[in-house]
Amino acid sequence: MIYEHSRRGRRATAQSNIPLAELSDIPAELRRQNPAALPEVSEMQAVRHYTRLSQKNFSIDTHFYPLGSCTMKYNPRACNSLASLPGFLARHPLAPDTHSQGFLACLYELQELLKNVTGMSAVSLSPAAGAQGEFAGVAMIRAYHDARGDHQRTEILVPDAAHGTNPASAVMCGYKAREIPTGRNGDIDVEALKQALGPQTAGIMLTNPSTVGVFERRIKEIAGLVHEAGGLLYYDGANLNAILGKVRPGDMGFDVIHMNLHKTFSTPHGGGGPGAGPVGVSQRLAPYLPVPMADYDGSDYIWLTEKERPESIGRLSTFAGNAGVLLRAYVYARLLGREGMHRVAEFSTLNANYLLKRLMEAGFEAAYPQRRASHEFILTLKRQAKELGVNTMDFAKRMLDYGVHAPTTYFPLLVPECLLIEPTESEAKEDLDRFVEIMRTIQHEAENQPEMVKQAPHTMPVRRLDDVRAARELDLAWKADRE
């Protein structure tokens, strides 16, 4: 704890060596009586403490990180340094357009790039993350129905394999979420969909390729059915990386999409964010896009706000969303160019299919062996769990000992004992081969020393943690008197 280095009167305030100004014009009853209990440490103590903390993390820069559905690919350093140029960092969000042309040009061009690569008519960059993009998308679906006086539509359909954010976003827009089952081959159960569709259907939220790692082959038919019922189709861009430059959501029949720039456009995940979740729409939803948006009037770049776009679902963040993330994505897109975009899909798909094939050869069971993998795939360890008593969690924890971040575990919920594995395009063949060797080794250990695997990890800064205690005996903040 940084607090352990704290001593009363120790200061790193060389950085702010300004006299403590007089505050007597602020009435005493509005002032703070006791200083906030923040650490009092030297700059070096802080630097050493946080450097050491960083070393307790797995990250893309240090470890293979095949976390399915999260697209943990290389985050180019140029994106960070160019988005951090002094002119960009110093720009106040409310600076006038005369002092915003460089920044707005980047945003405008990013909107155009994203429109093109997704096949949508218009894009707004403002949502701050995928879930906020989902919220914006469903809110636009609702605005569309409301504008037509079509108030009977109260349900959003969501596949049972969907991310939890999908039903949660639907509820935040005042809808009921209704689940649609997935068929045995990984495609959506179209018969069940037909049963569920009706005058109460506002829309459906789909991820394609889906969260089970396969391309929804009957997508055109599904789009037809939903549109026929008067609903709209929402595309969750979580897996856009798999099809970038190959097939476009707009061409599949989707009315509204969000993209996760922190996945497909390689902006950093930052230990949990910030992300960016721009939304794209077809022509009929364009009036409802969230503001602000960047535009070009023929001579200058300008902002479009509530004034110019009165039907907008409104503003989702104080200013323009995660602007710095958008700049990073713009740099990435310019580095890749059009030829680099479809290479993303090609090599992420090549890596996934290669890894799947090698793991199947090594004796692991694929959840959908008859299907082509997209940029990710699912293994199920139900046999190991049943026969050896070593489950997916045990495999995942043991992987940490071998220096690999575990894939996504126990998601999607419909496949028992699953690992969702997404190697991404930036991993080399030898790293994939090494992963297969590690899986073989753990399988061998599970057969011969199951207890050891069940106790893993053994080499991390801590062993398995007591999650039950964490939730029961809440300790959410350091207090001097507790130590």
Added chain:
Amino acid sequence: MPFIPHTEDDIRDMLGAIGVDSIDALFDEIPAELRCGELEAIPTGLPEMEVSRLMTARAREDGQPLCFIGAGAYDHHIPAAVWQLTTRGEFYTAYTPYQAEASQGTLQLLYEYQSMMTALTAMDVSNASLYDGASALAEAVLMAVRANRKSKSNRILLPRTLHPLYRRVVRSIVRNQGIELVEVAYEAGTGKIDRQALDAHAGEDFAALVIPQPNFFGVLEDVDQLTDWAQANAMLTIAVVNPLAMSILKPPGEWGAQGADICCGEGQPLGAPLASGGPYFGFLCCREKLVRQMPGRIIGKTVDLDGKPGYTLTLQAREQHIRRSKATSNICTNQGLMVTAATIHMAIMGGEGLQRMAAASHHNSMKLTEALSSLPGVEPLFDSPVFHERVIKLPIPAQDALRTLAAHNVLGGFDLGDDYPELENAVLVCATELRSDEEIEQYRSKLERVIASQVQTPCQLKPDW
């Protein structure tokens, strides 16, 4: 190929292992009629050197003017160590700490962050961040509606002294859940929440009262009385505060007889650069009894199999990946990296460093408004104590004055005309600890010339008939 390591040999071997003869064959499940062709409208890729040239030119184009705008984003000094550490790959390129054993760095840092935020706000618990100040307030409103068991209403009292952009964001986010936002007027003389307007709602059923401190005008609200009023009327109190100001102002946990119930705000003043408005981070703190209604990640301290202390995501049954449609919010990805910067920033500054920074900002803003008020026809609009922003009234249309100042590379403040049309020629100005006496003098002398030129040649003014 940028960021792809495959050699020709690798590709051949991998295709051979899969048993297909081309990469294209891997897309054979996608119906052929859906495949897109070359995306002609997307430019071809550029080498890093070229993109670097382009971005350098664009960044320079925006000019780095002298900035006296605040209005929710503040230009503060950030110690060099903050971002050098934050952009270490181990922080920058990790994700949500799902594998706790391999994420103790991020998890412990977030626990330290929660500890610092609760210390700063005098609240019991903090989450690990939301997107920004405005969306944090929207989540606080939803949380209050869920948490206030005494209230049967979905109504919230939202003062007009709250940031106008926050009011718009809250409206966009909560309106589809049938929540009604009722605005409360401000007092023309003081710029504070109008107590009479508030008293008109006494005894009515509202889930919560929102109290900004400082408010959008920079003015300090009478937080003790407002909190007590809300509690007397069975409403929860949602404090919206500037976290830097909390180093010198009474923290929400100590407001009134019992303290505020929920506290949120914009974390930007704690180590995030202006950067066109983001990424910043929203913080959200509350009393312990409300923690299960809180949205977002929360980190708990626990022990491992050997009894050694460790940190983990906790109370996950509130969250979308477990509870799906019954979650407290849809939030998944938050603003982790910005919180990393904020934590390191608070550790380096300490309570006293933040106090110095806050007090110097207060002091500079007072100097600025005194200097500007020495000009004929310029005067402060509200007669109330402020933190580090103040509303001034100009003798000429604010929009024209600000435009002319901007042409001279001074961003003179935020024009209140659009959001408060009743305030004539009013500008919200701010001077943080970074604004020097010379810069303040530059602003004063330029404004002097702008006023002189406009007053002398009224034909330049746009007639409003």
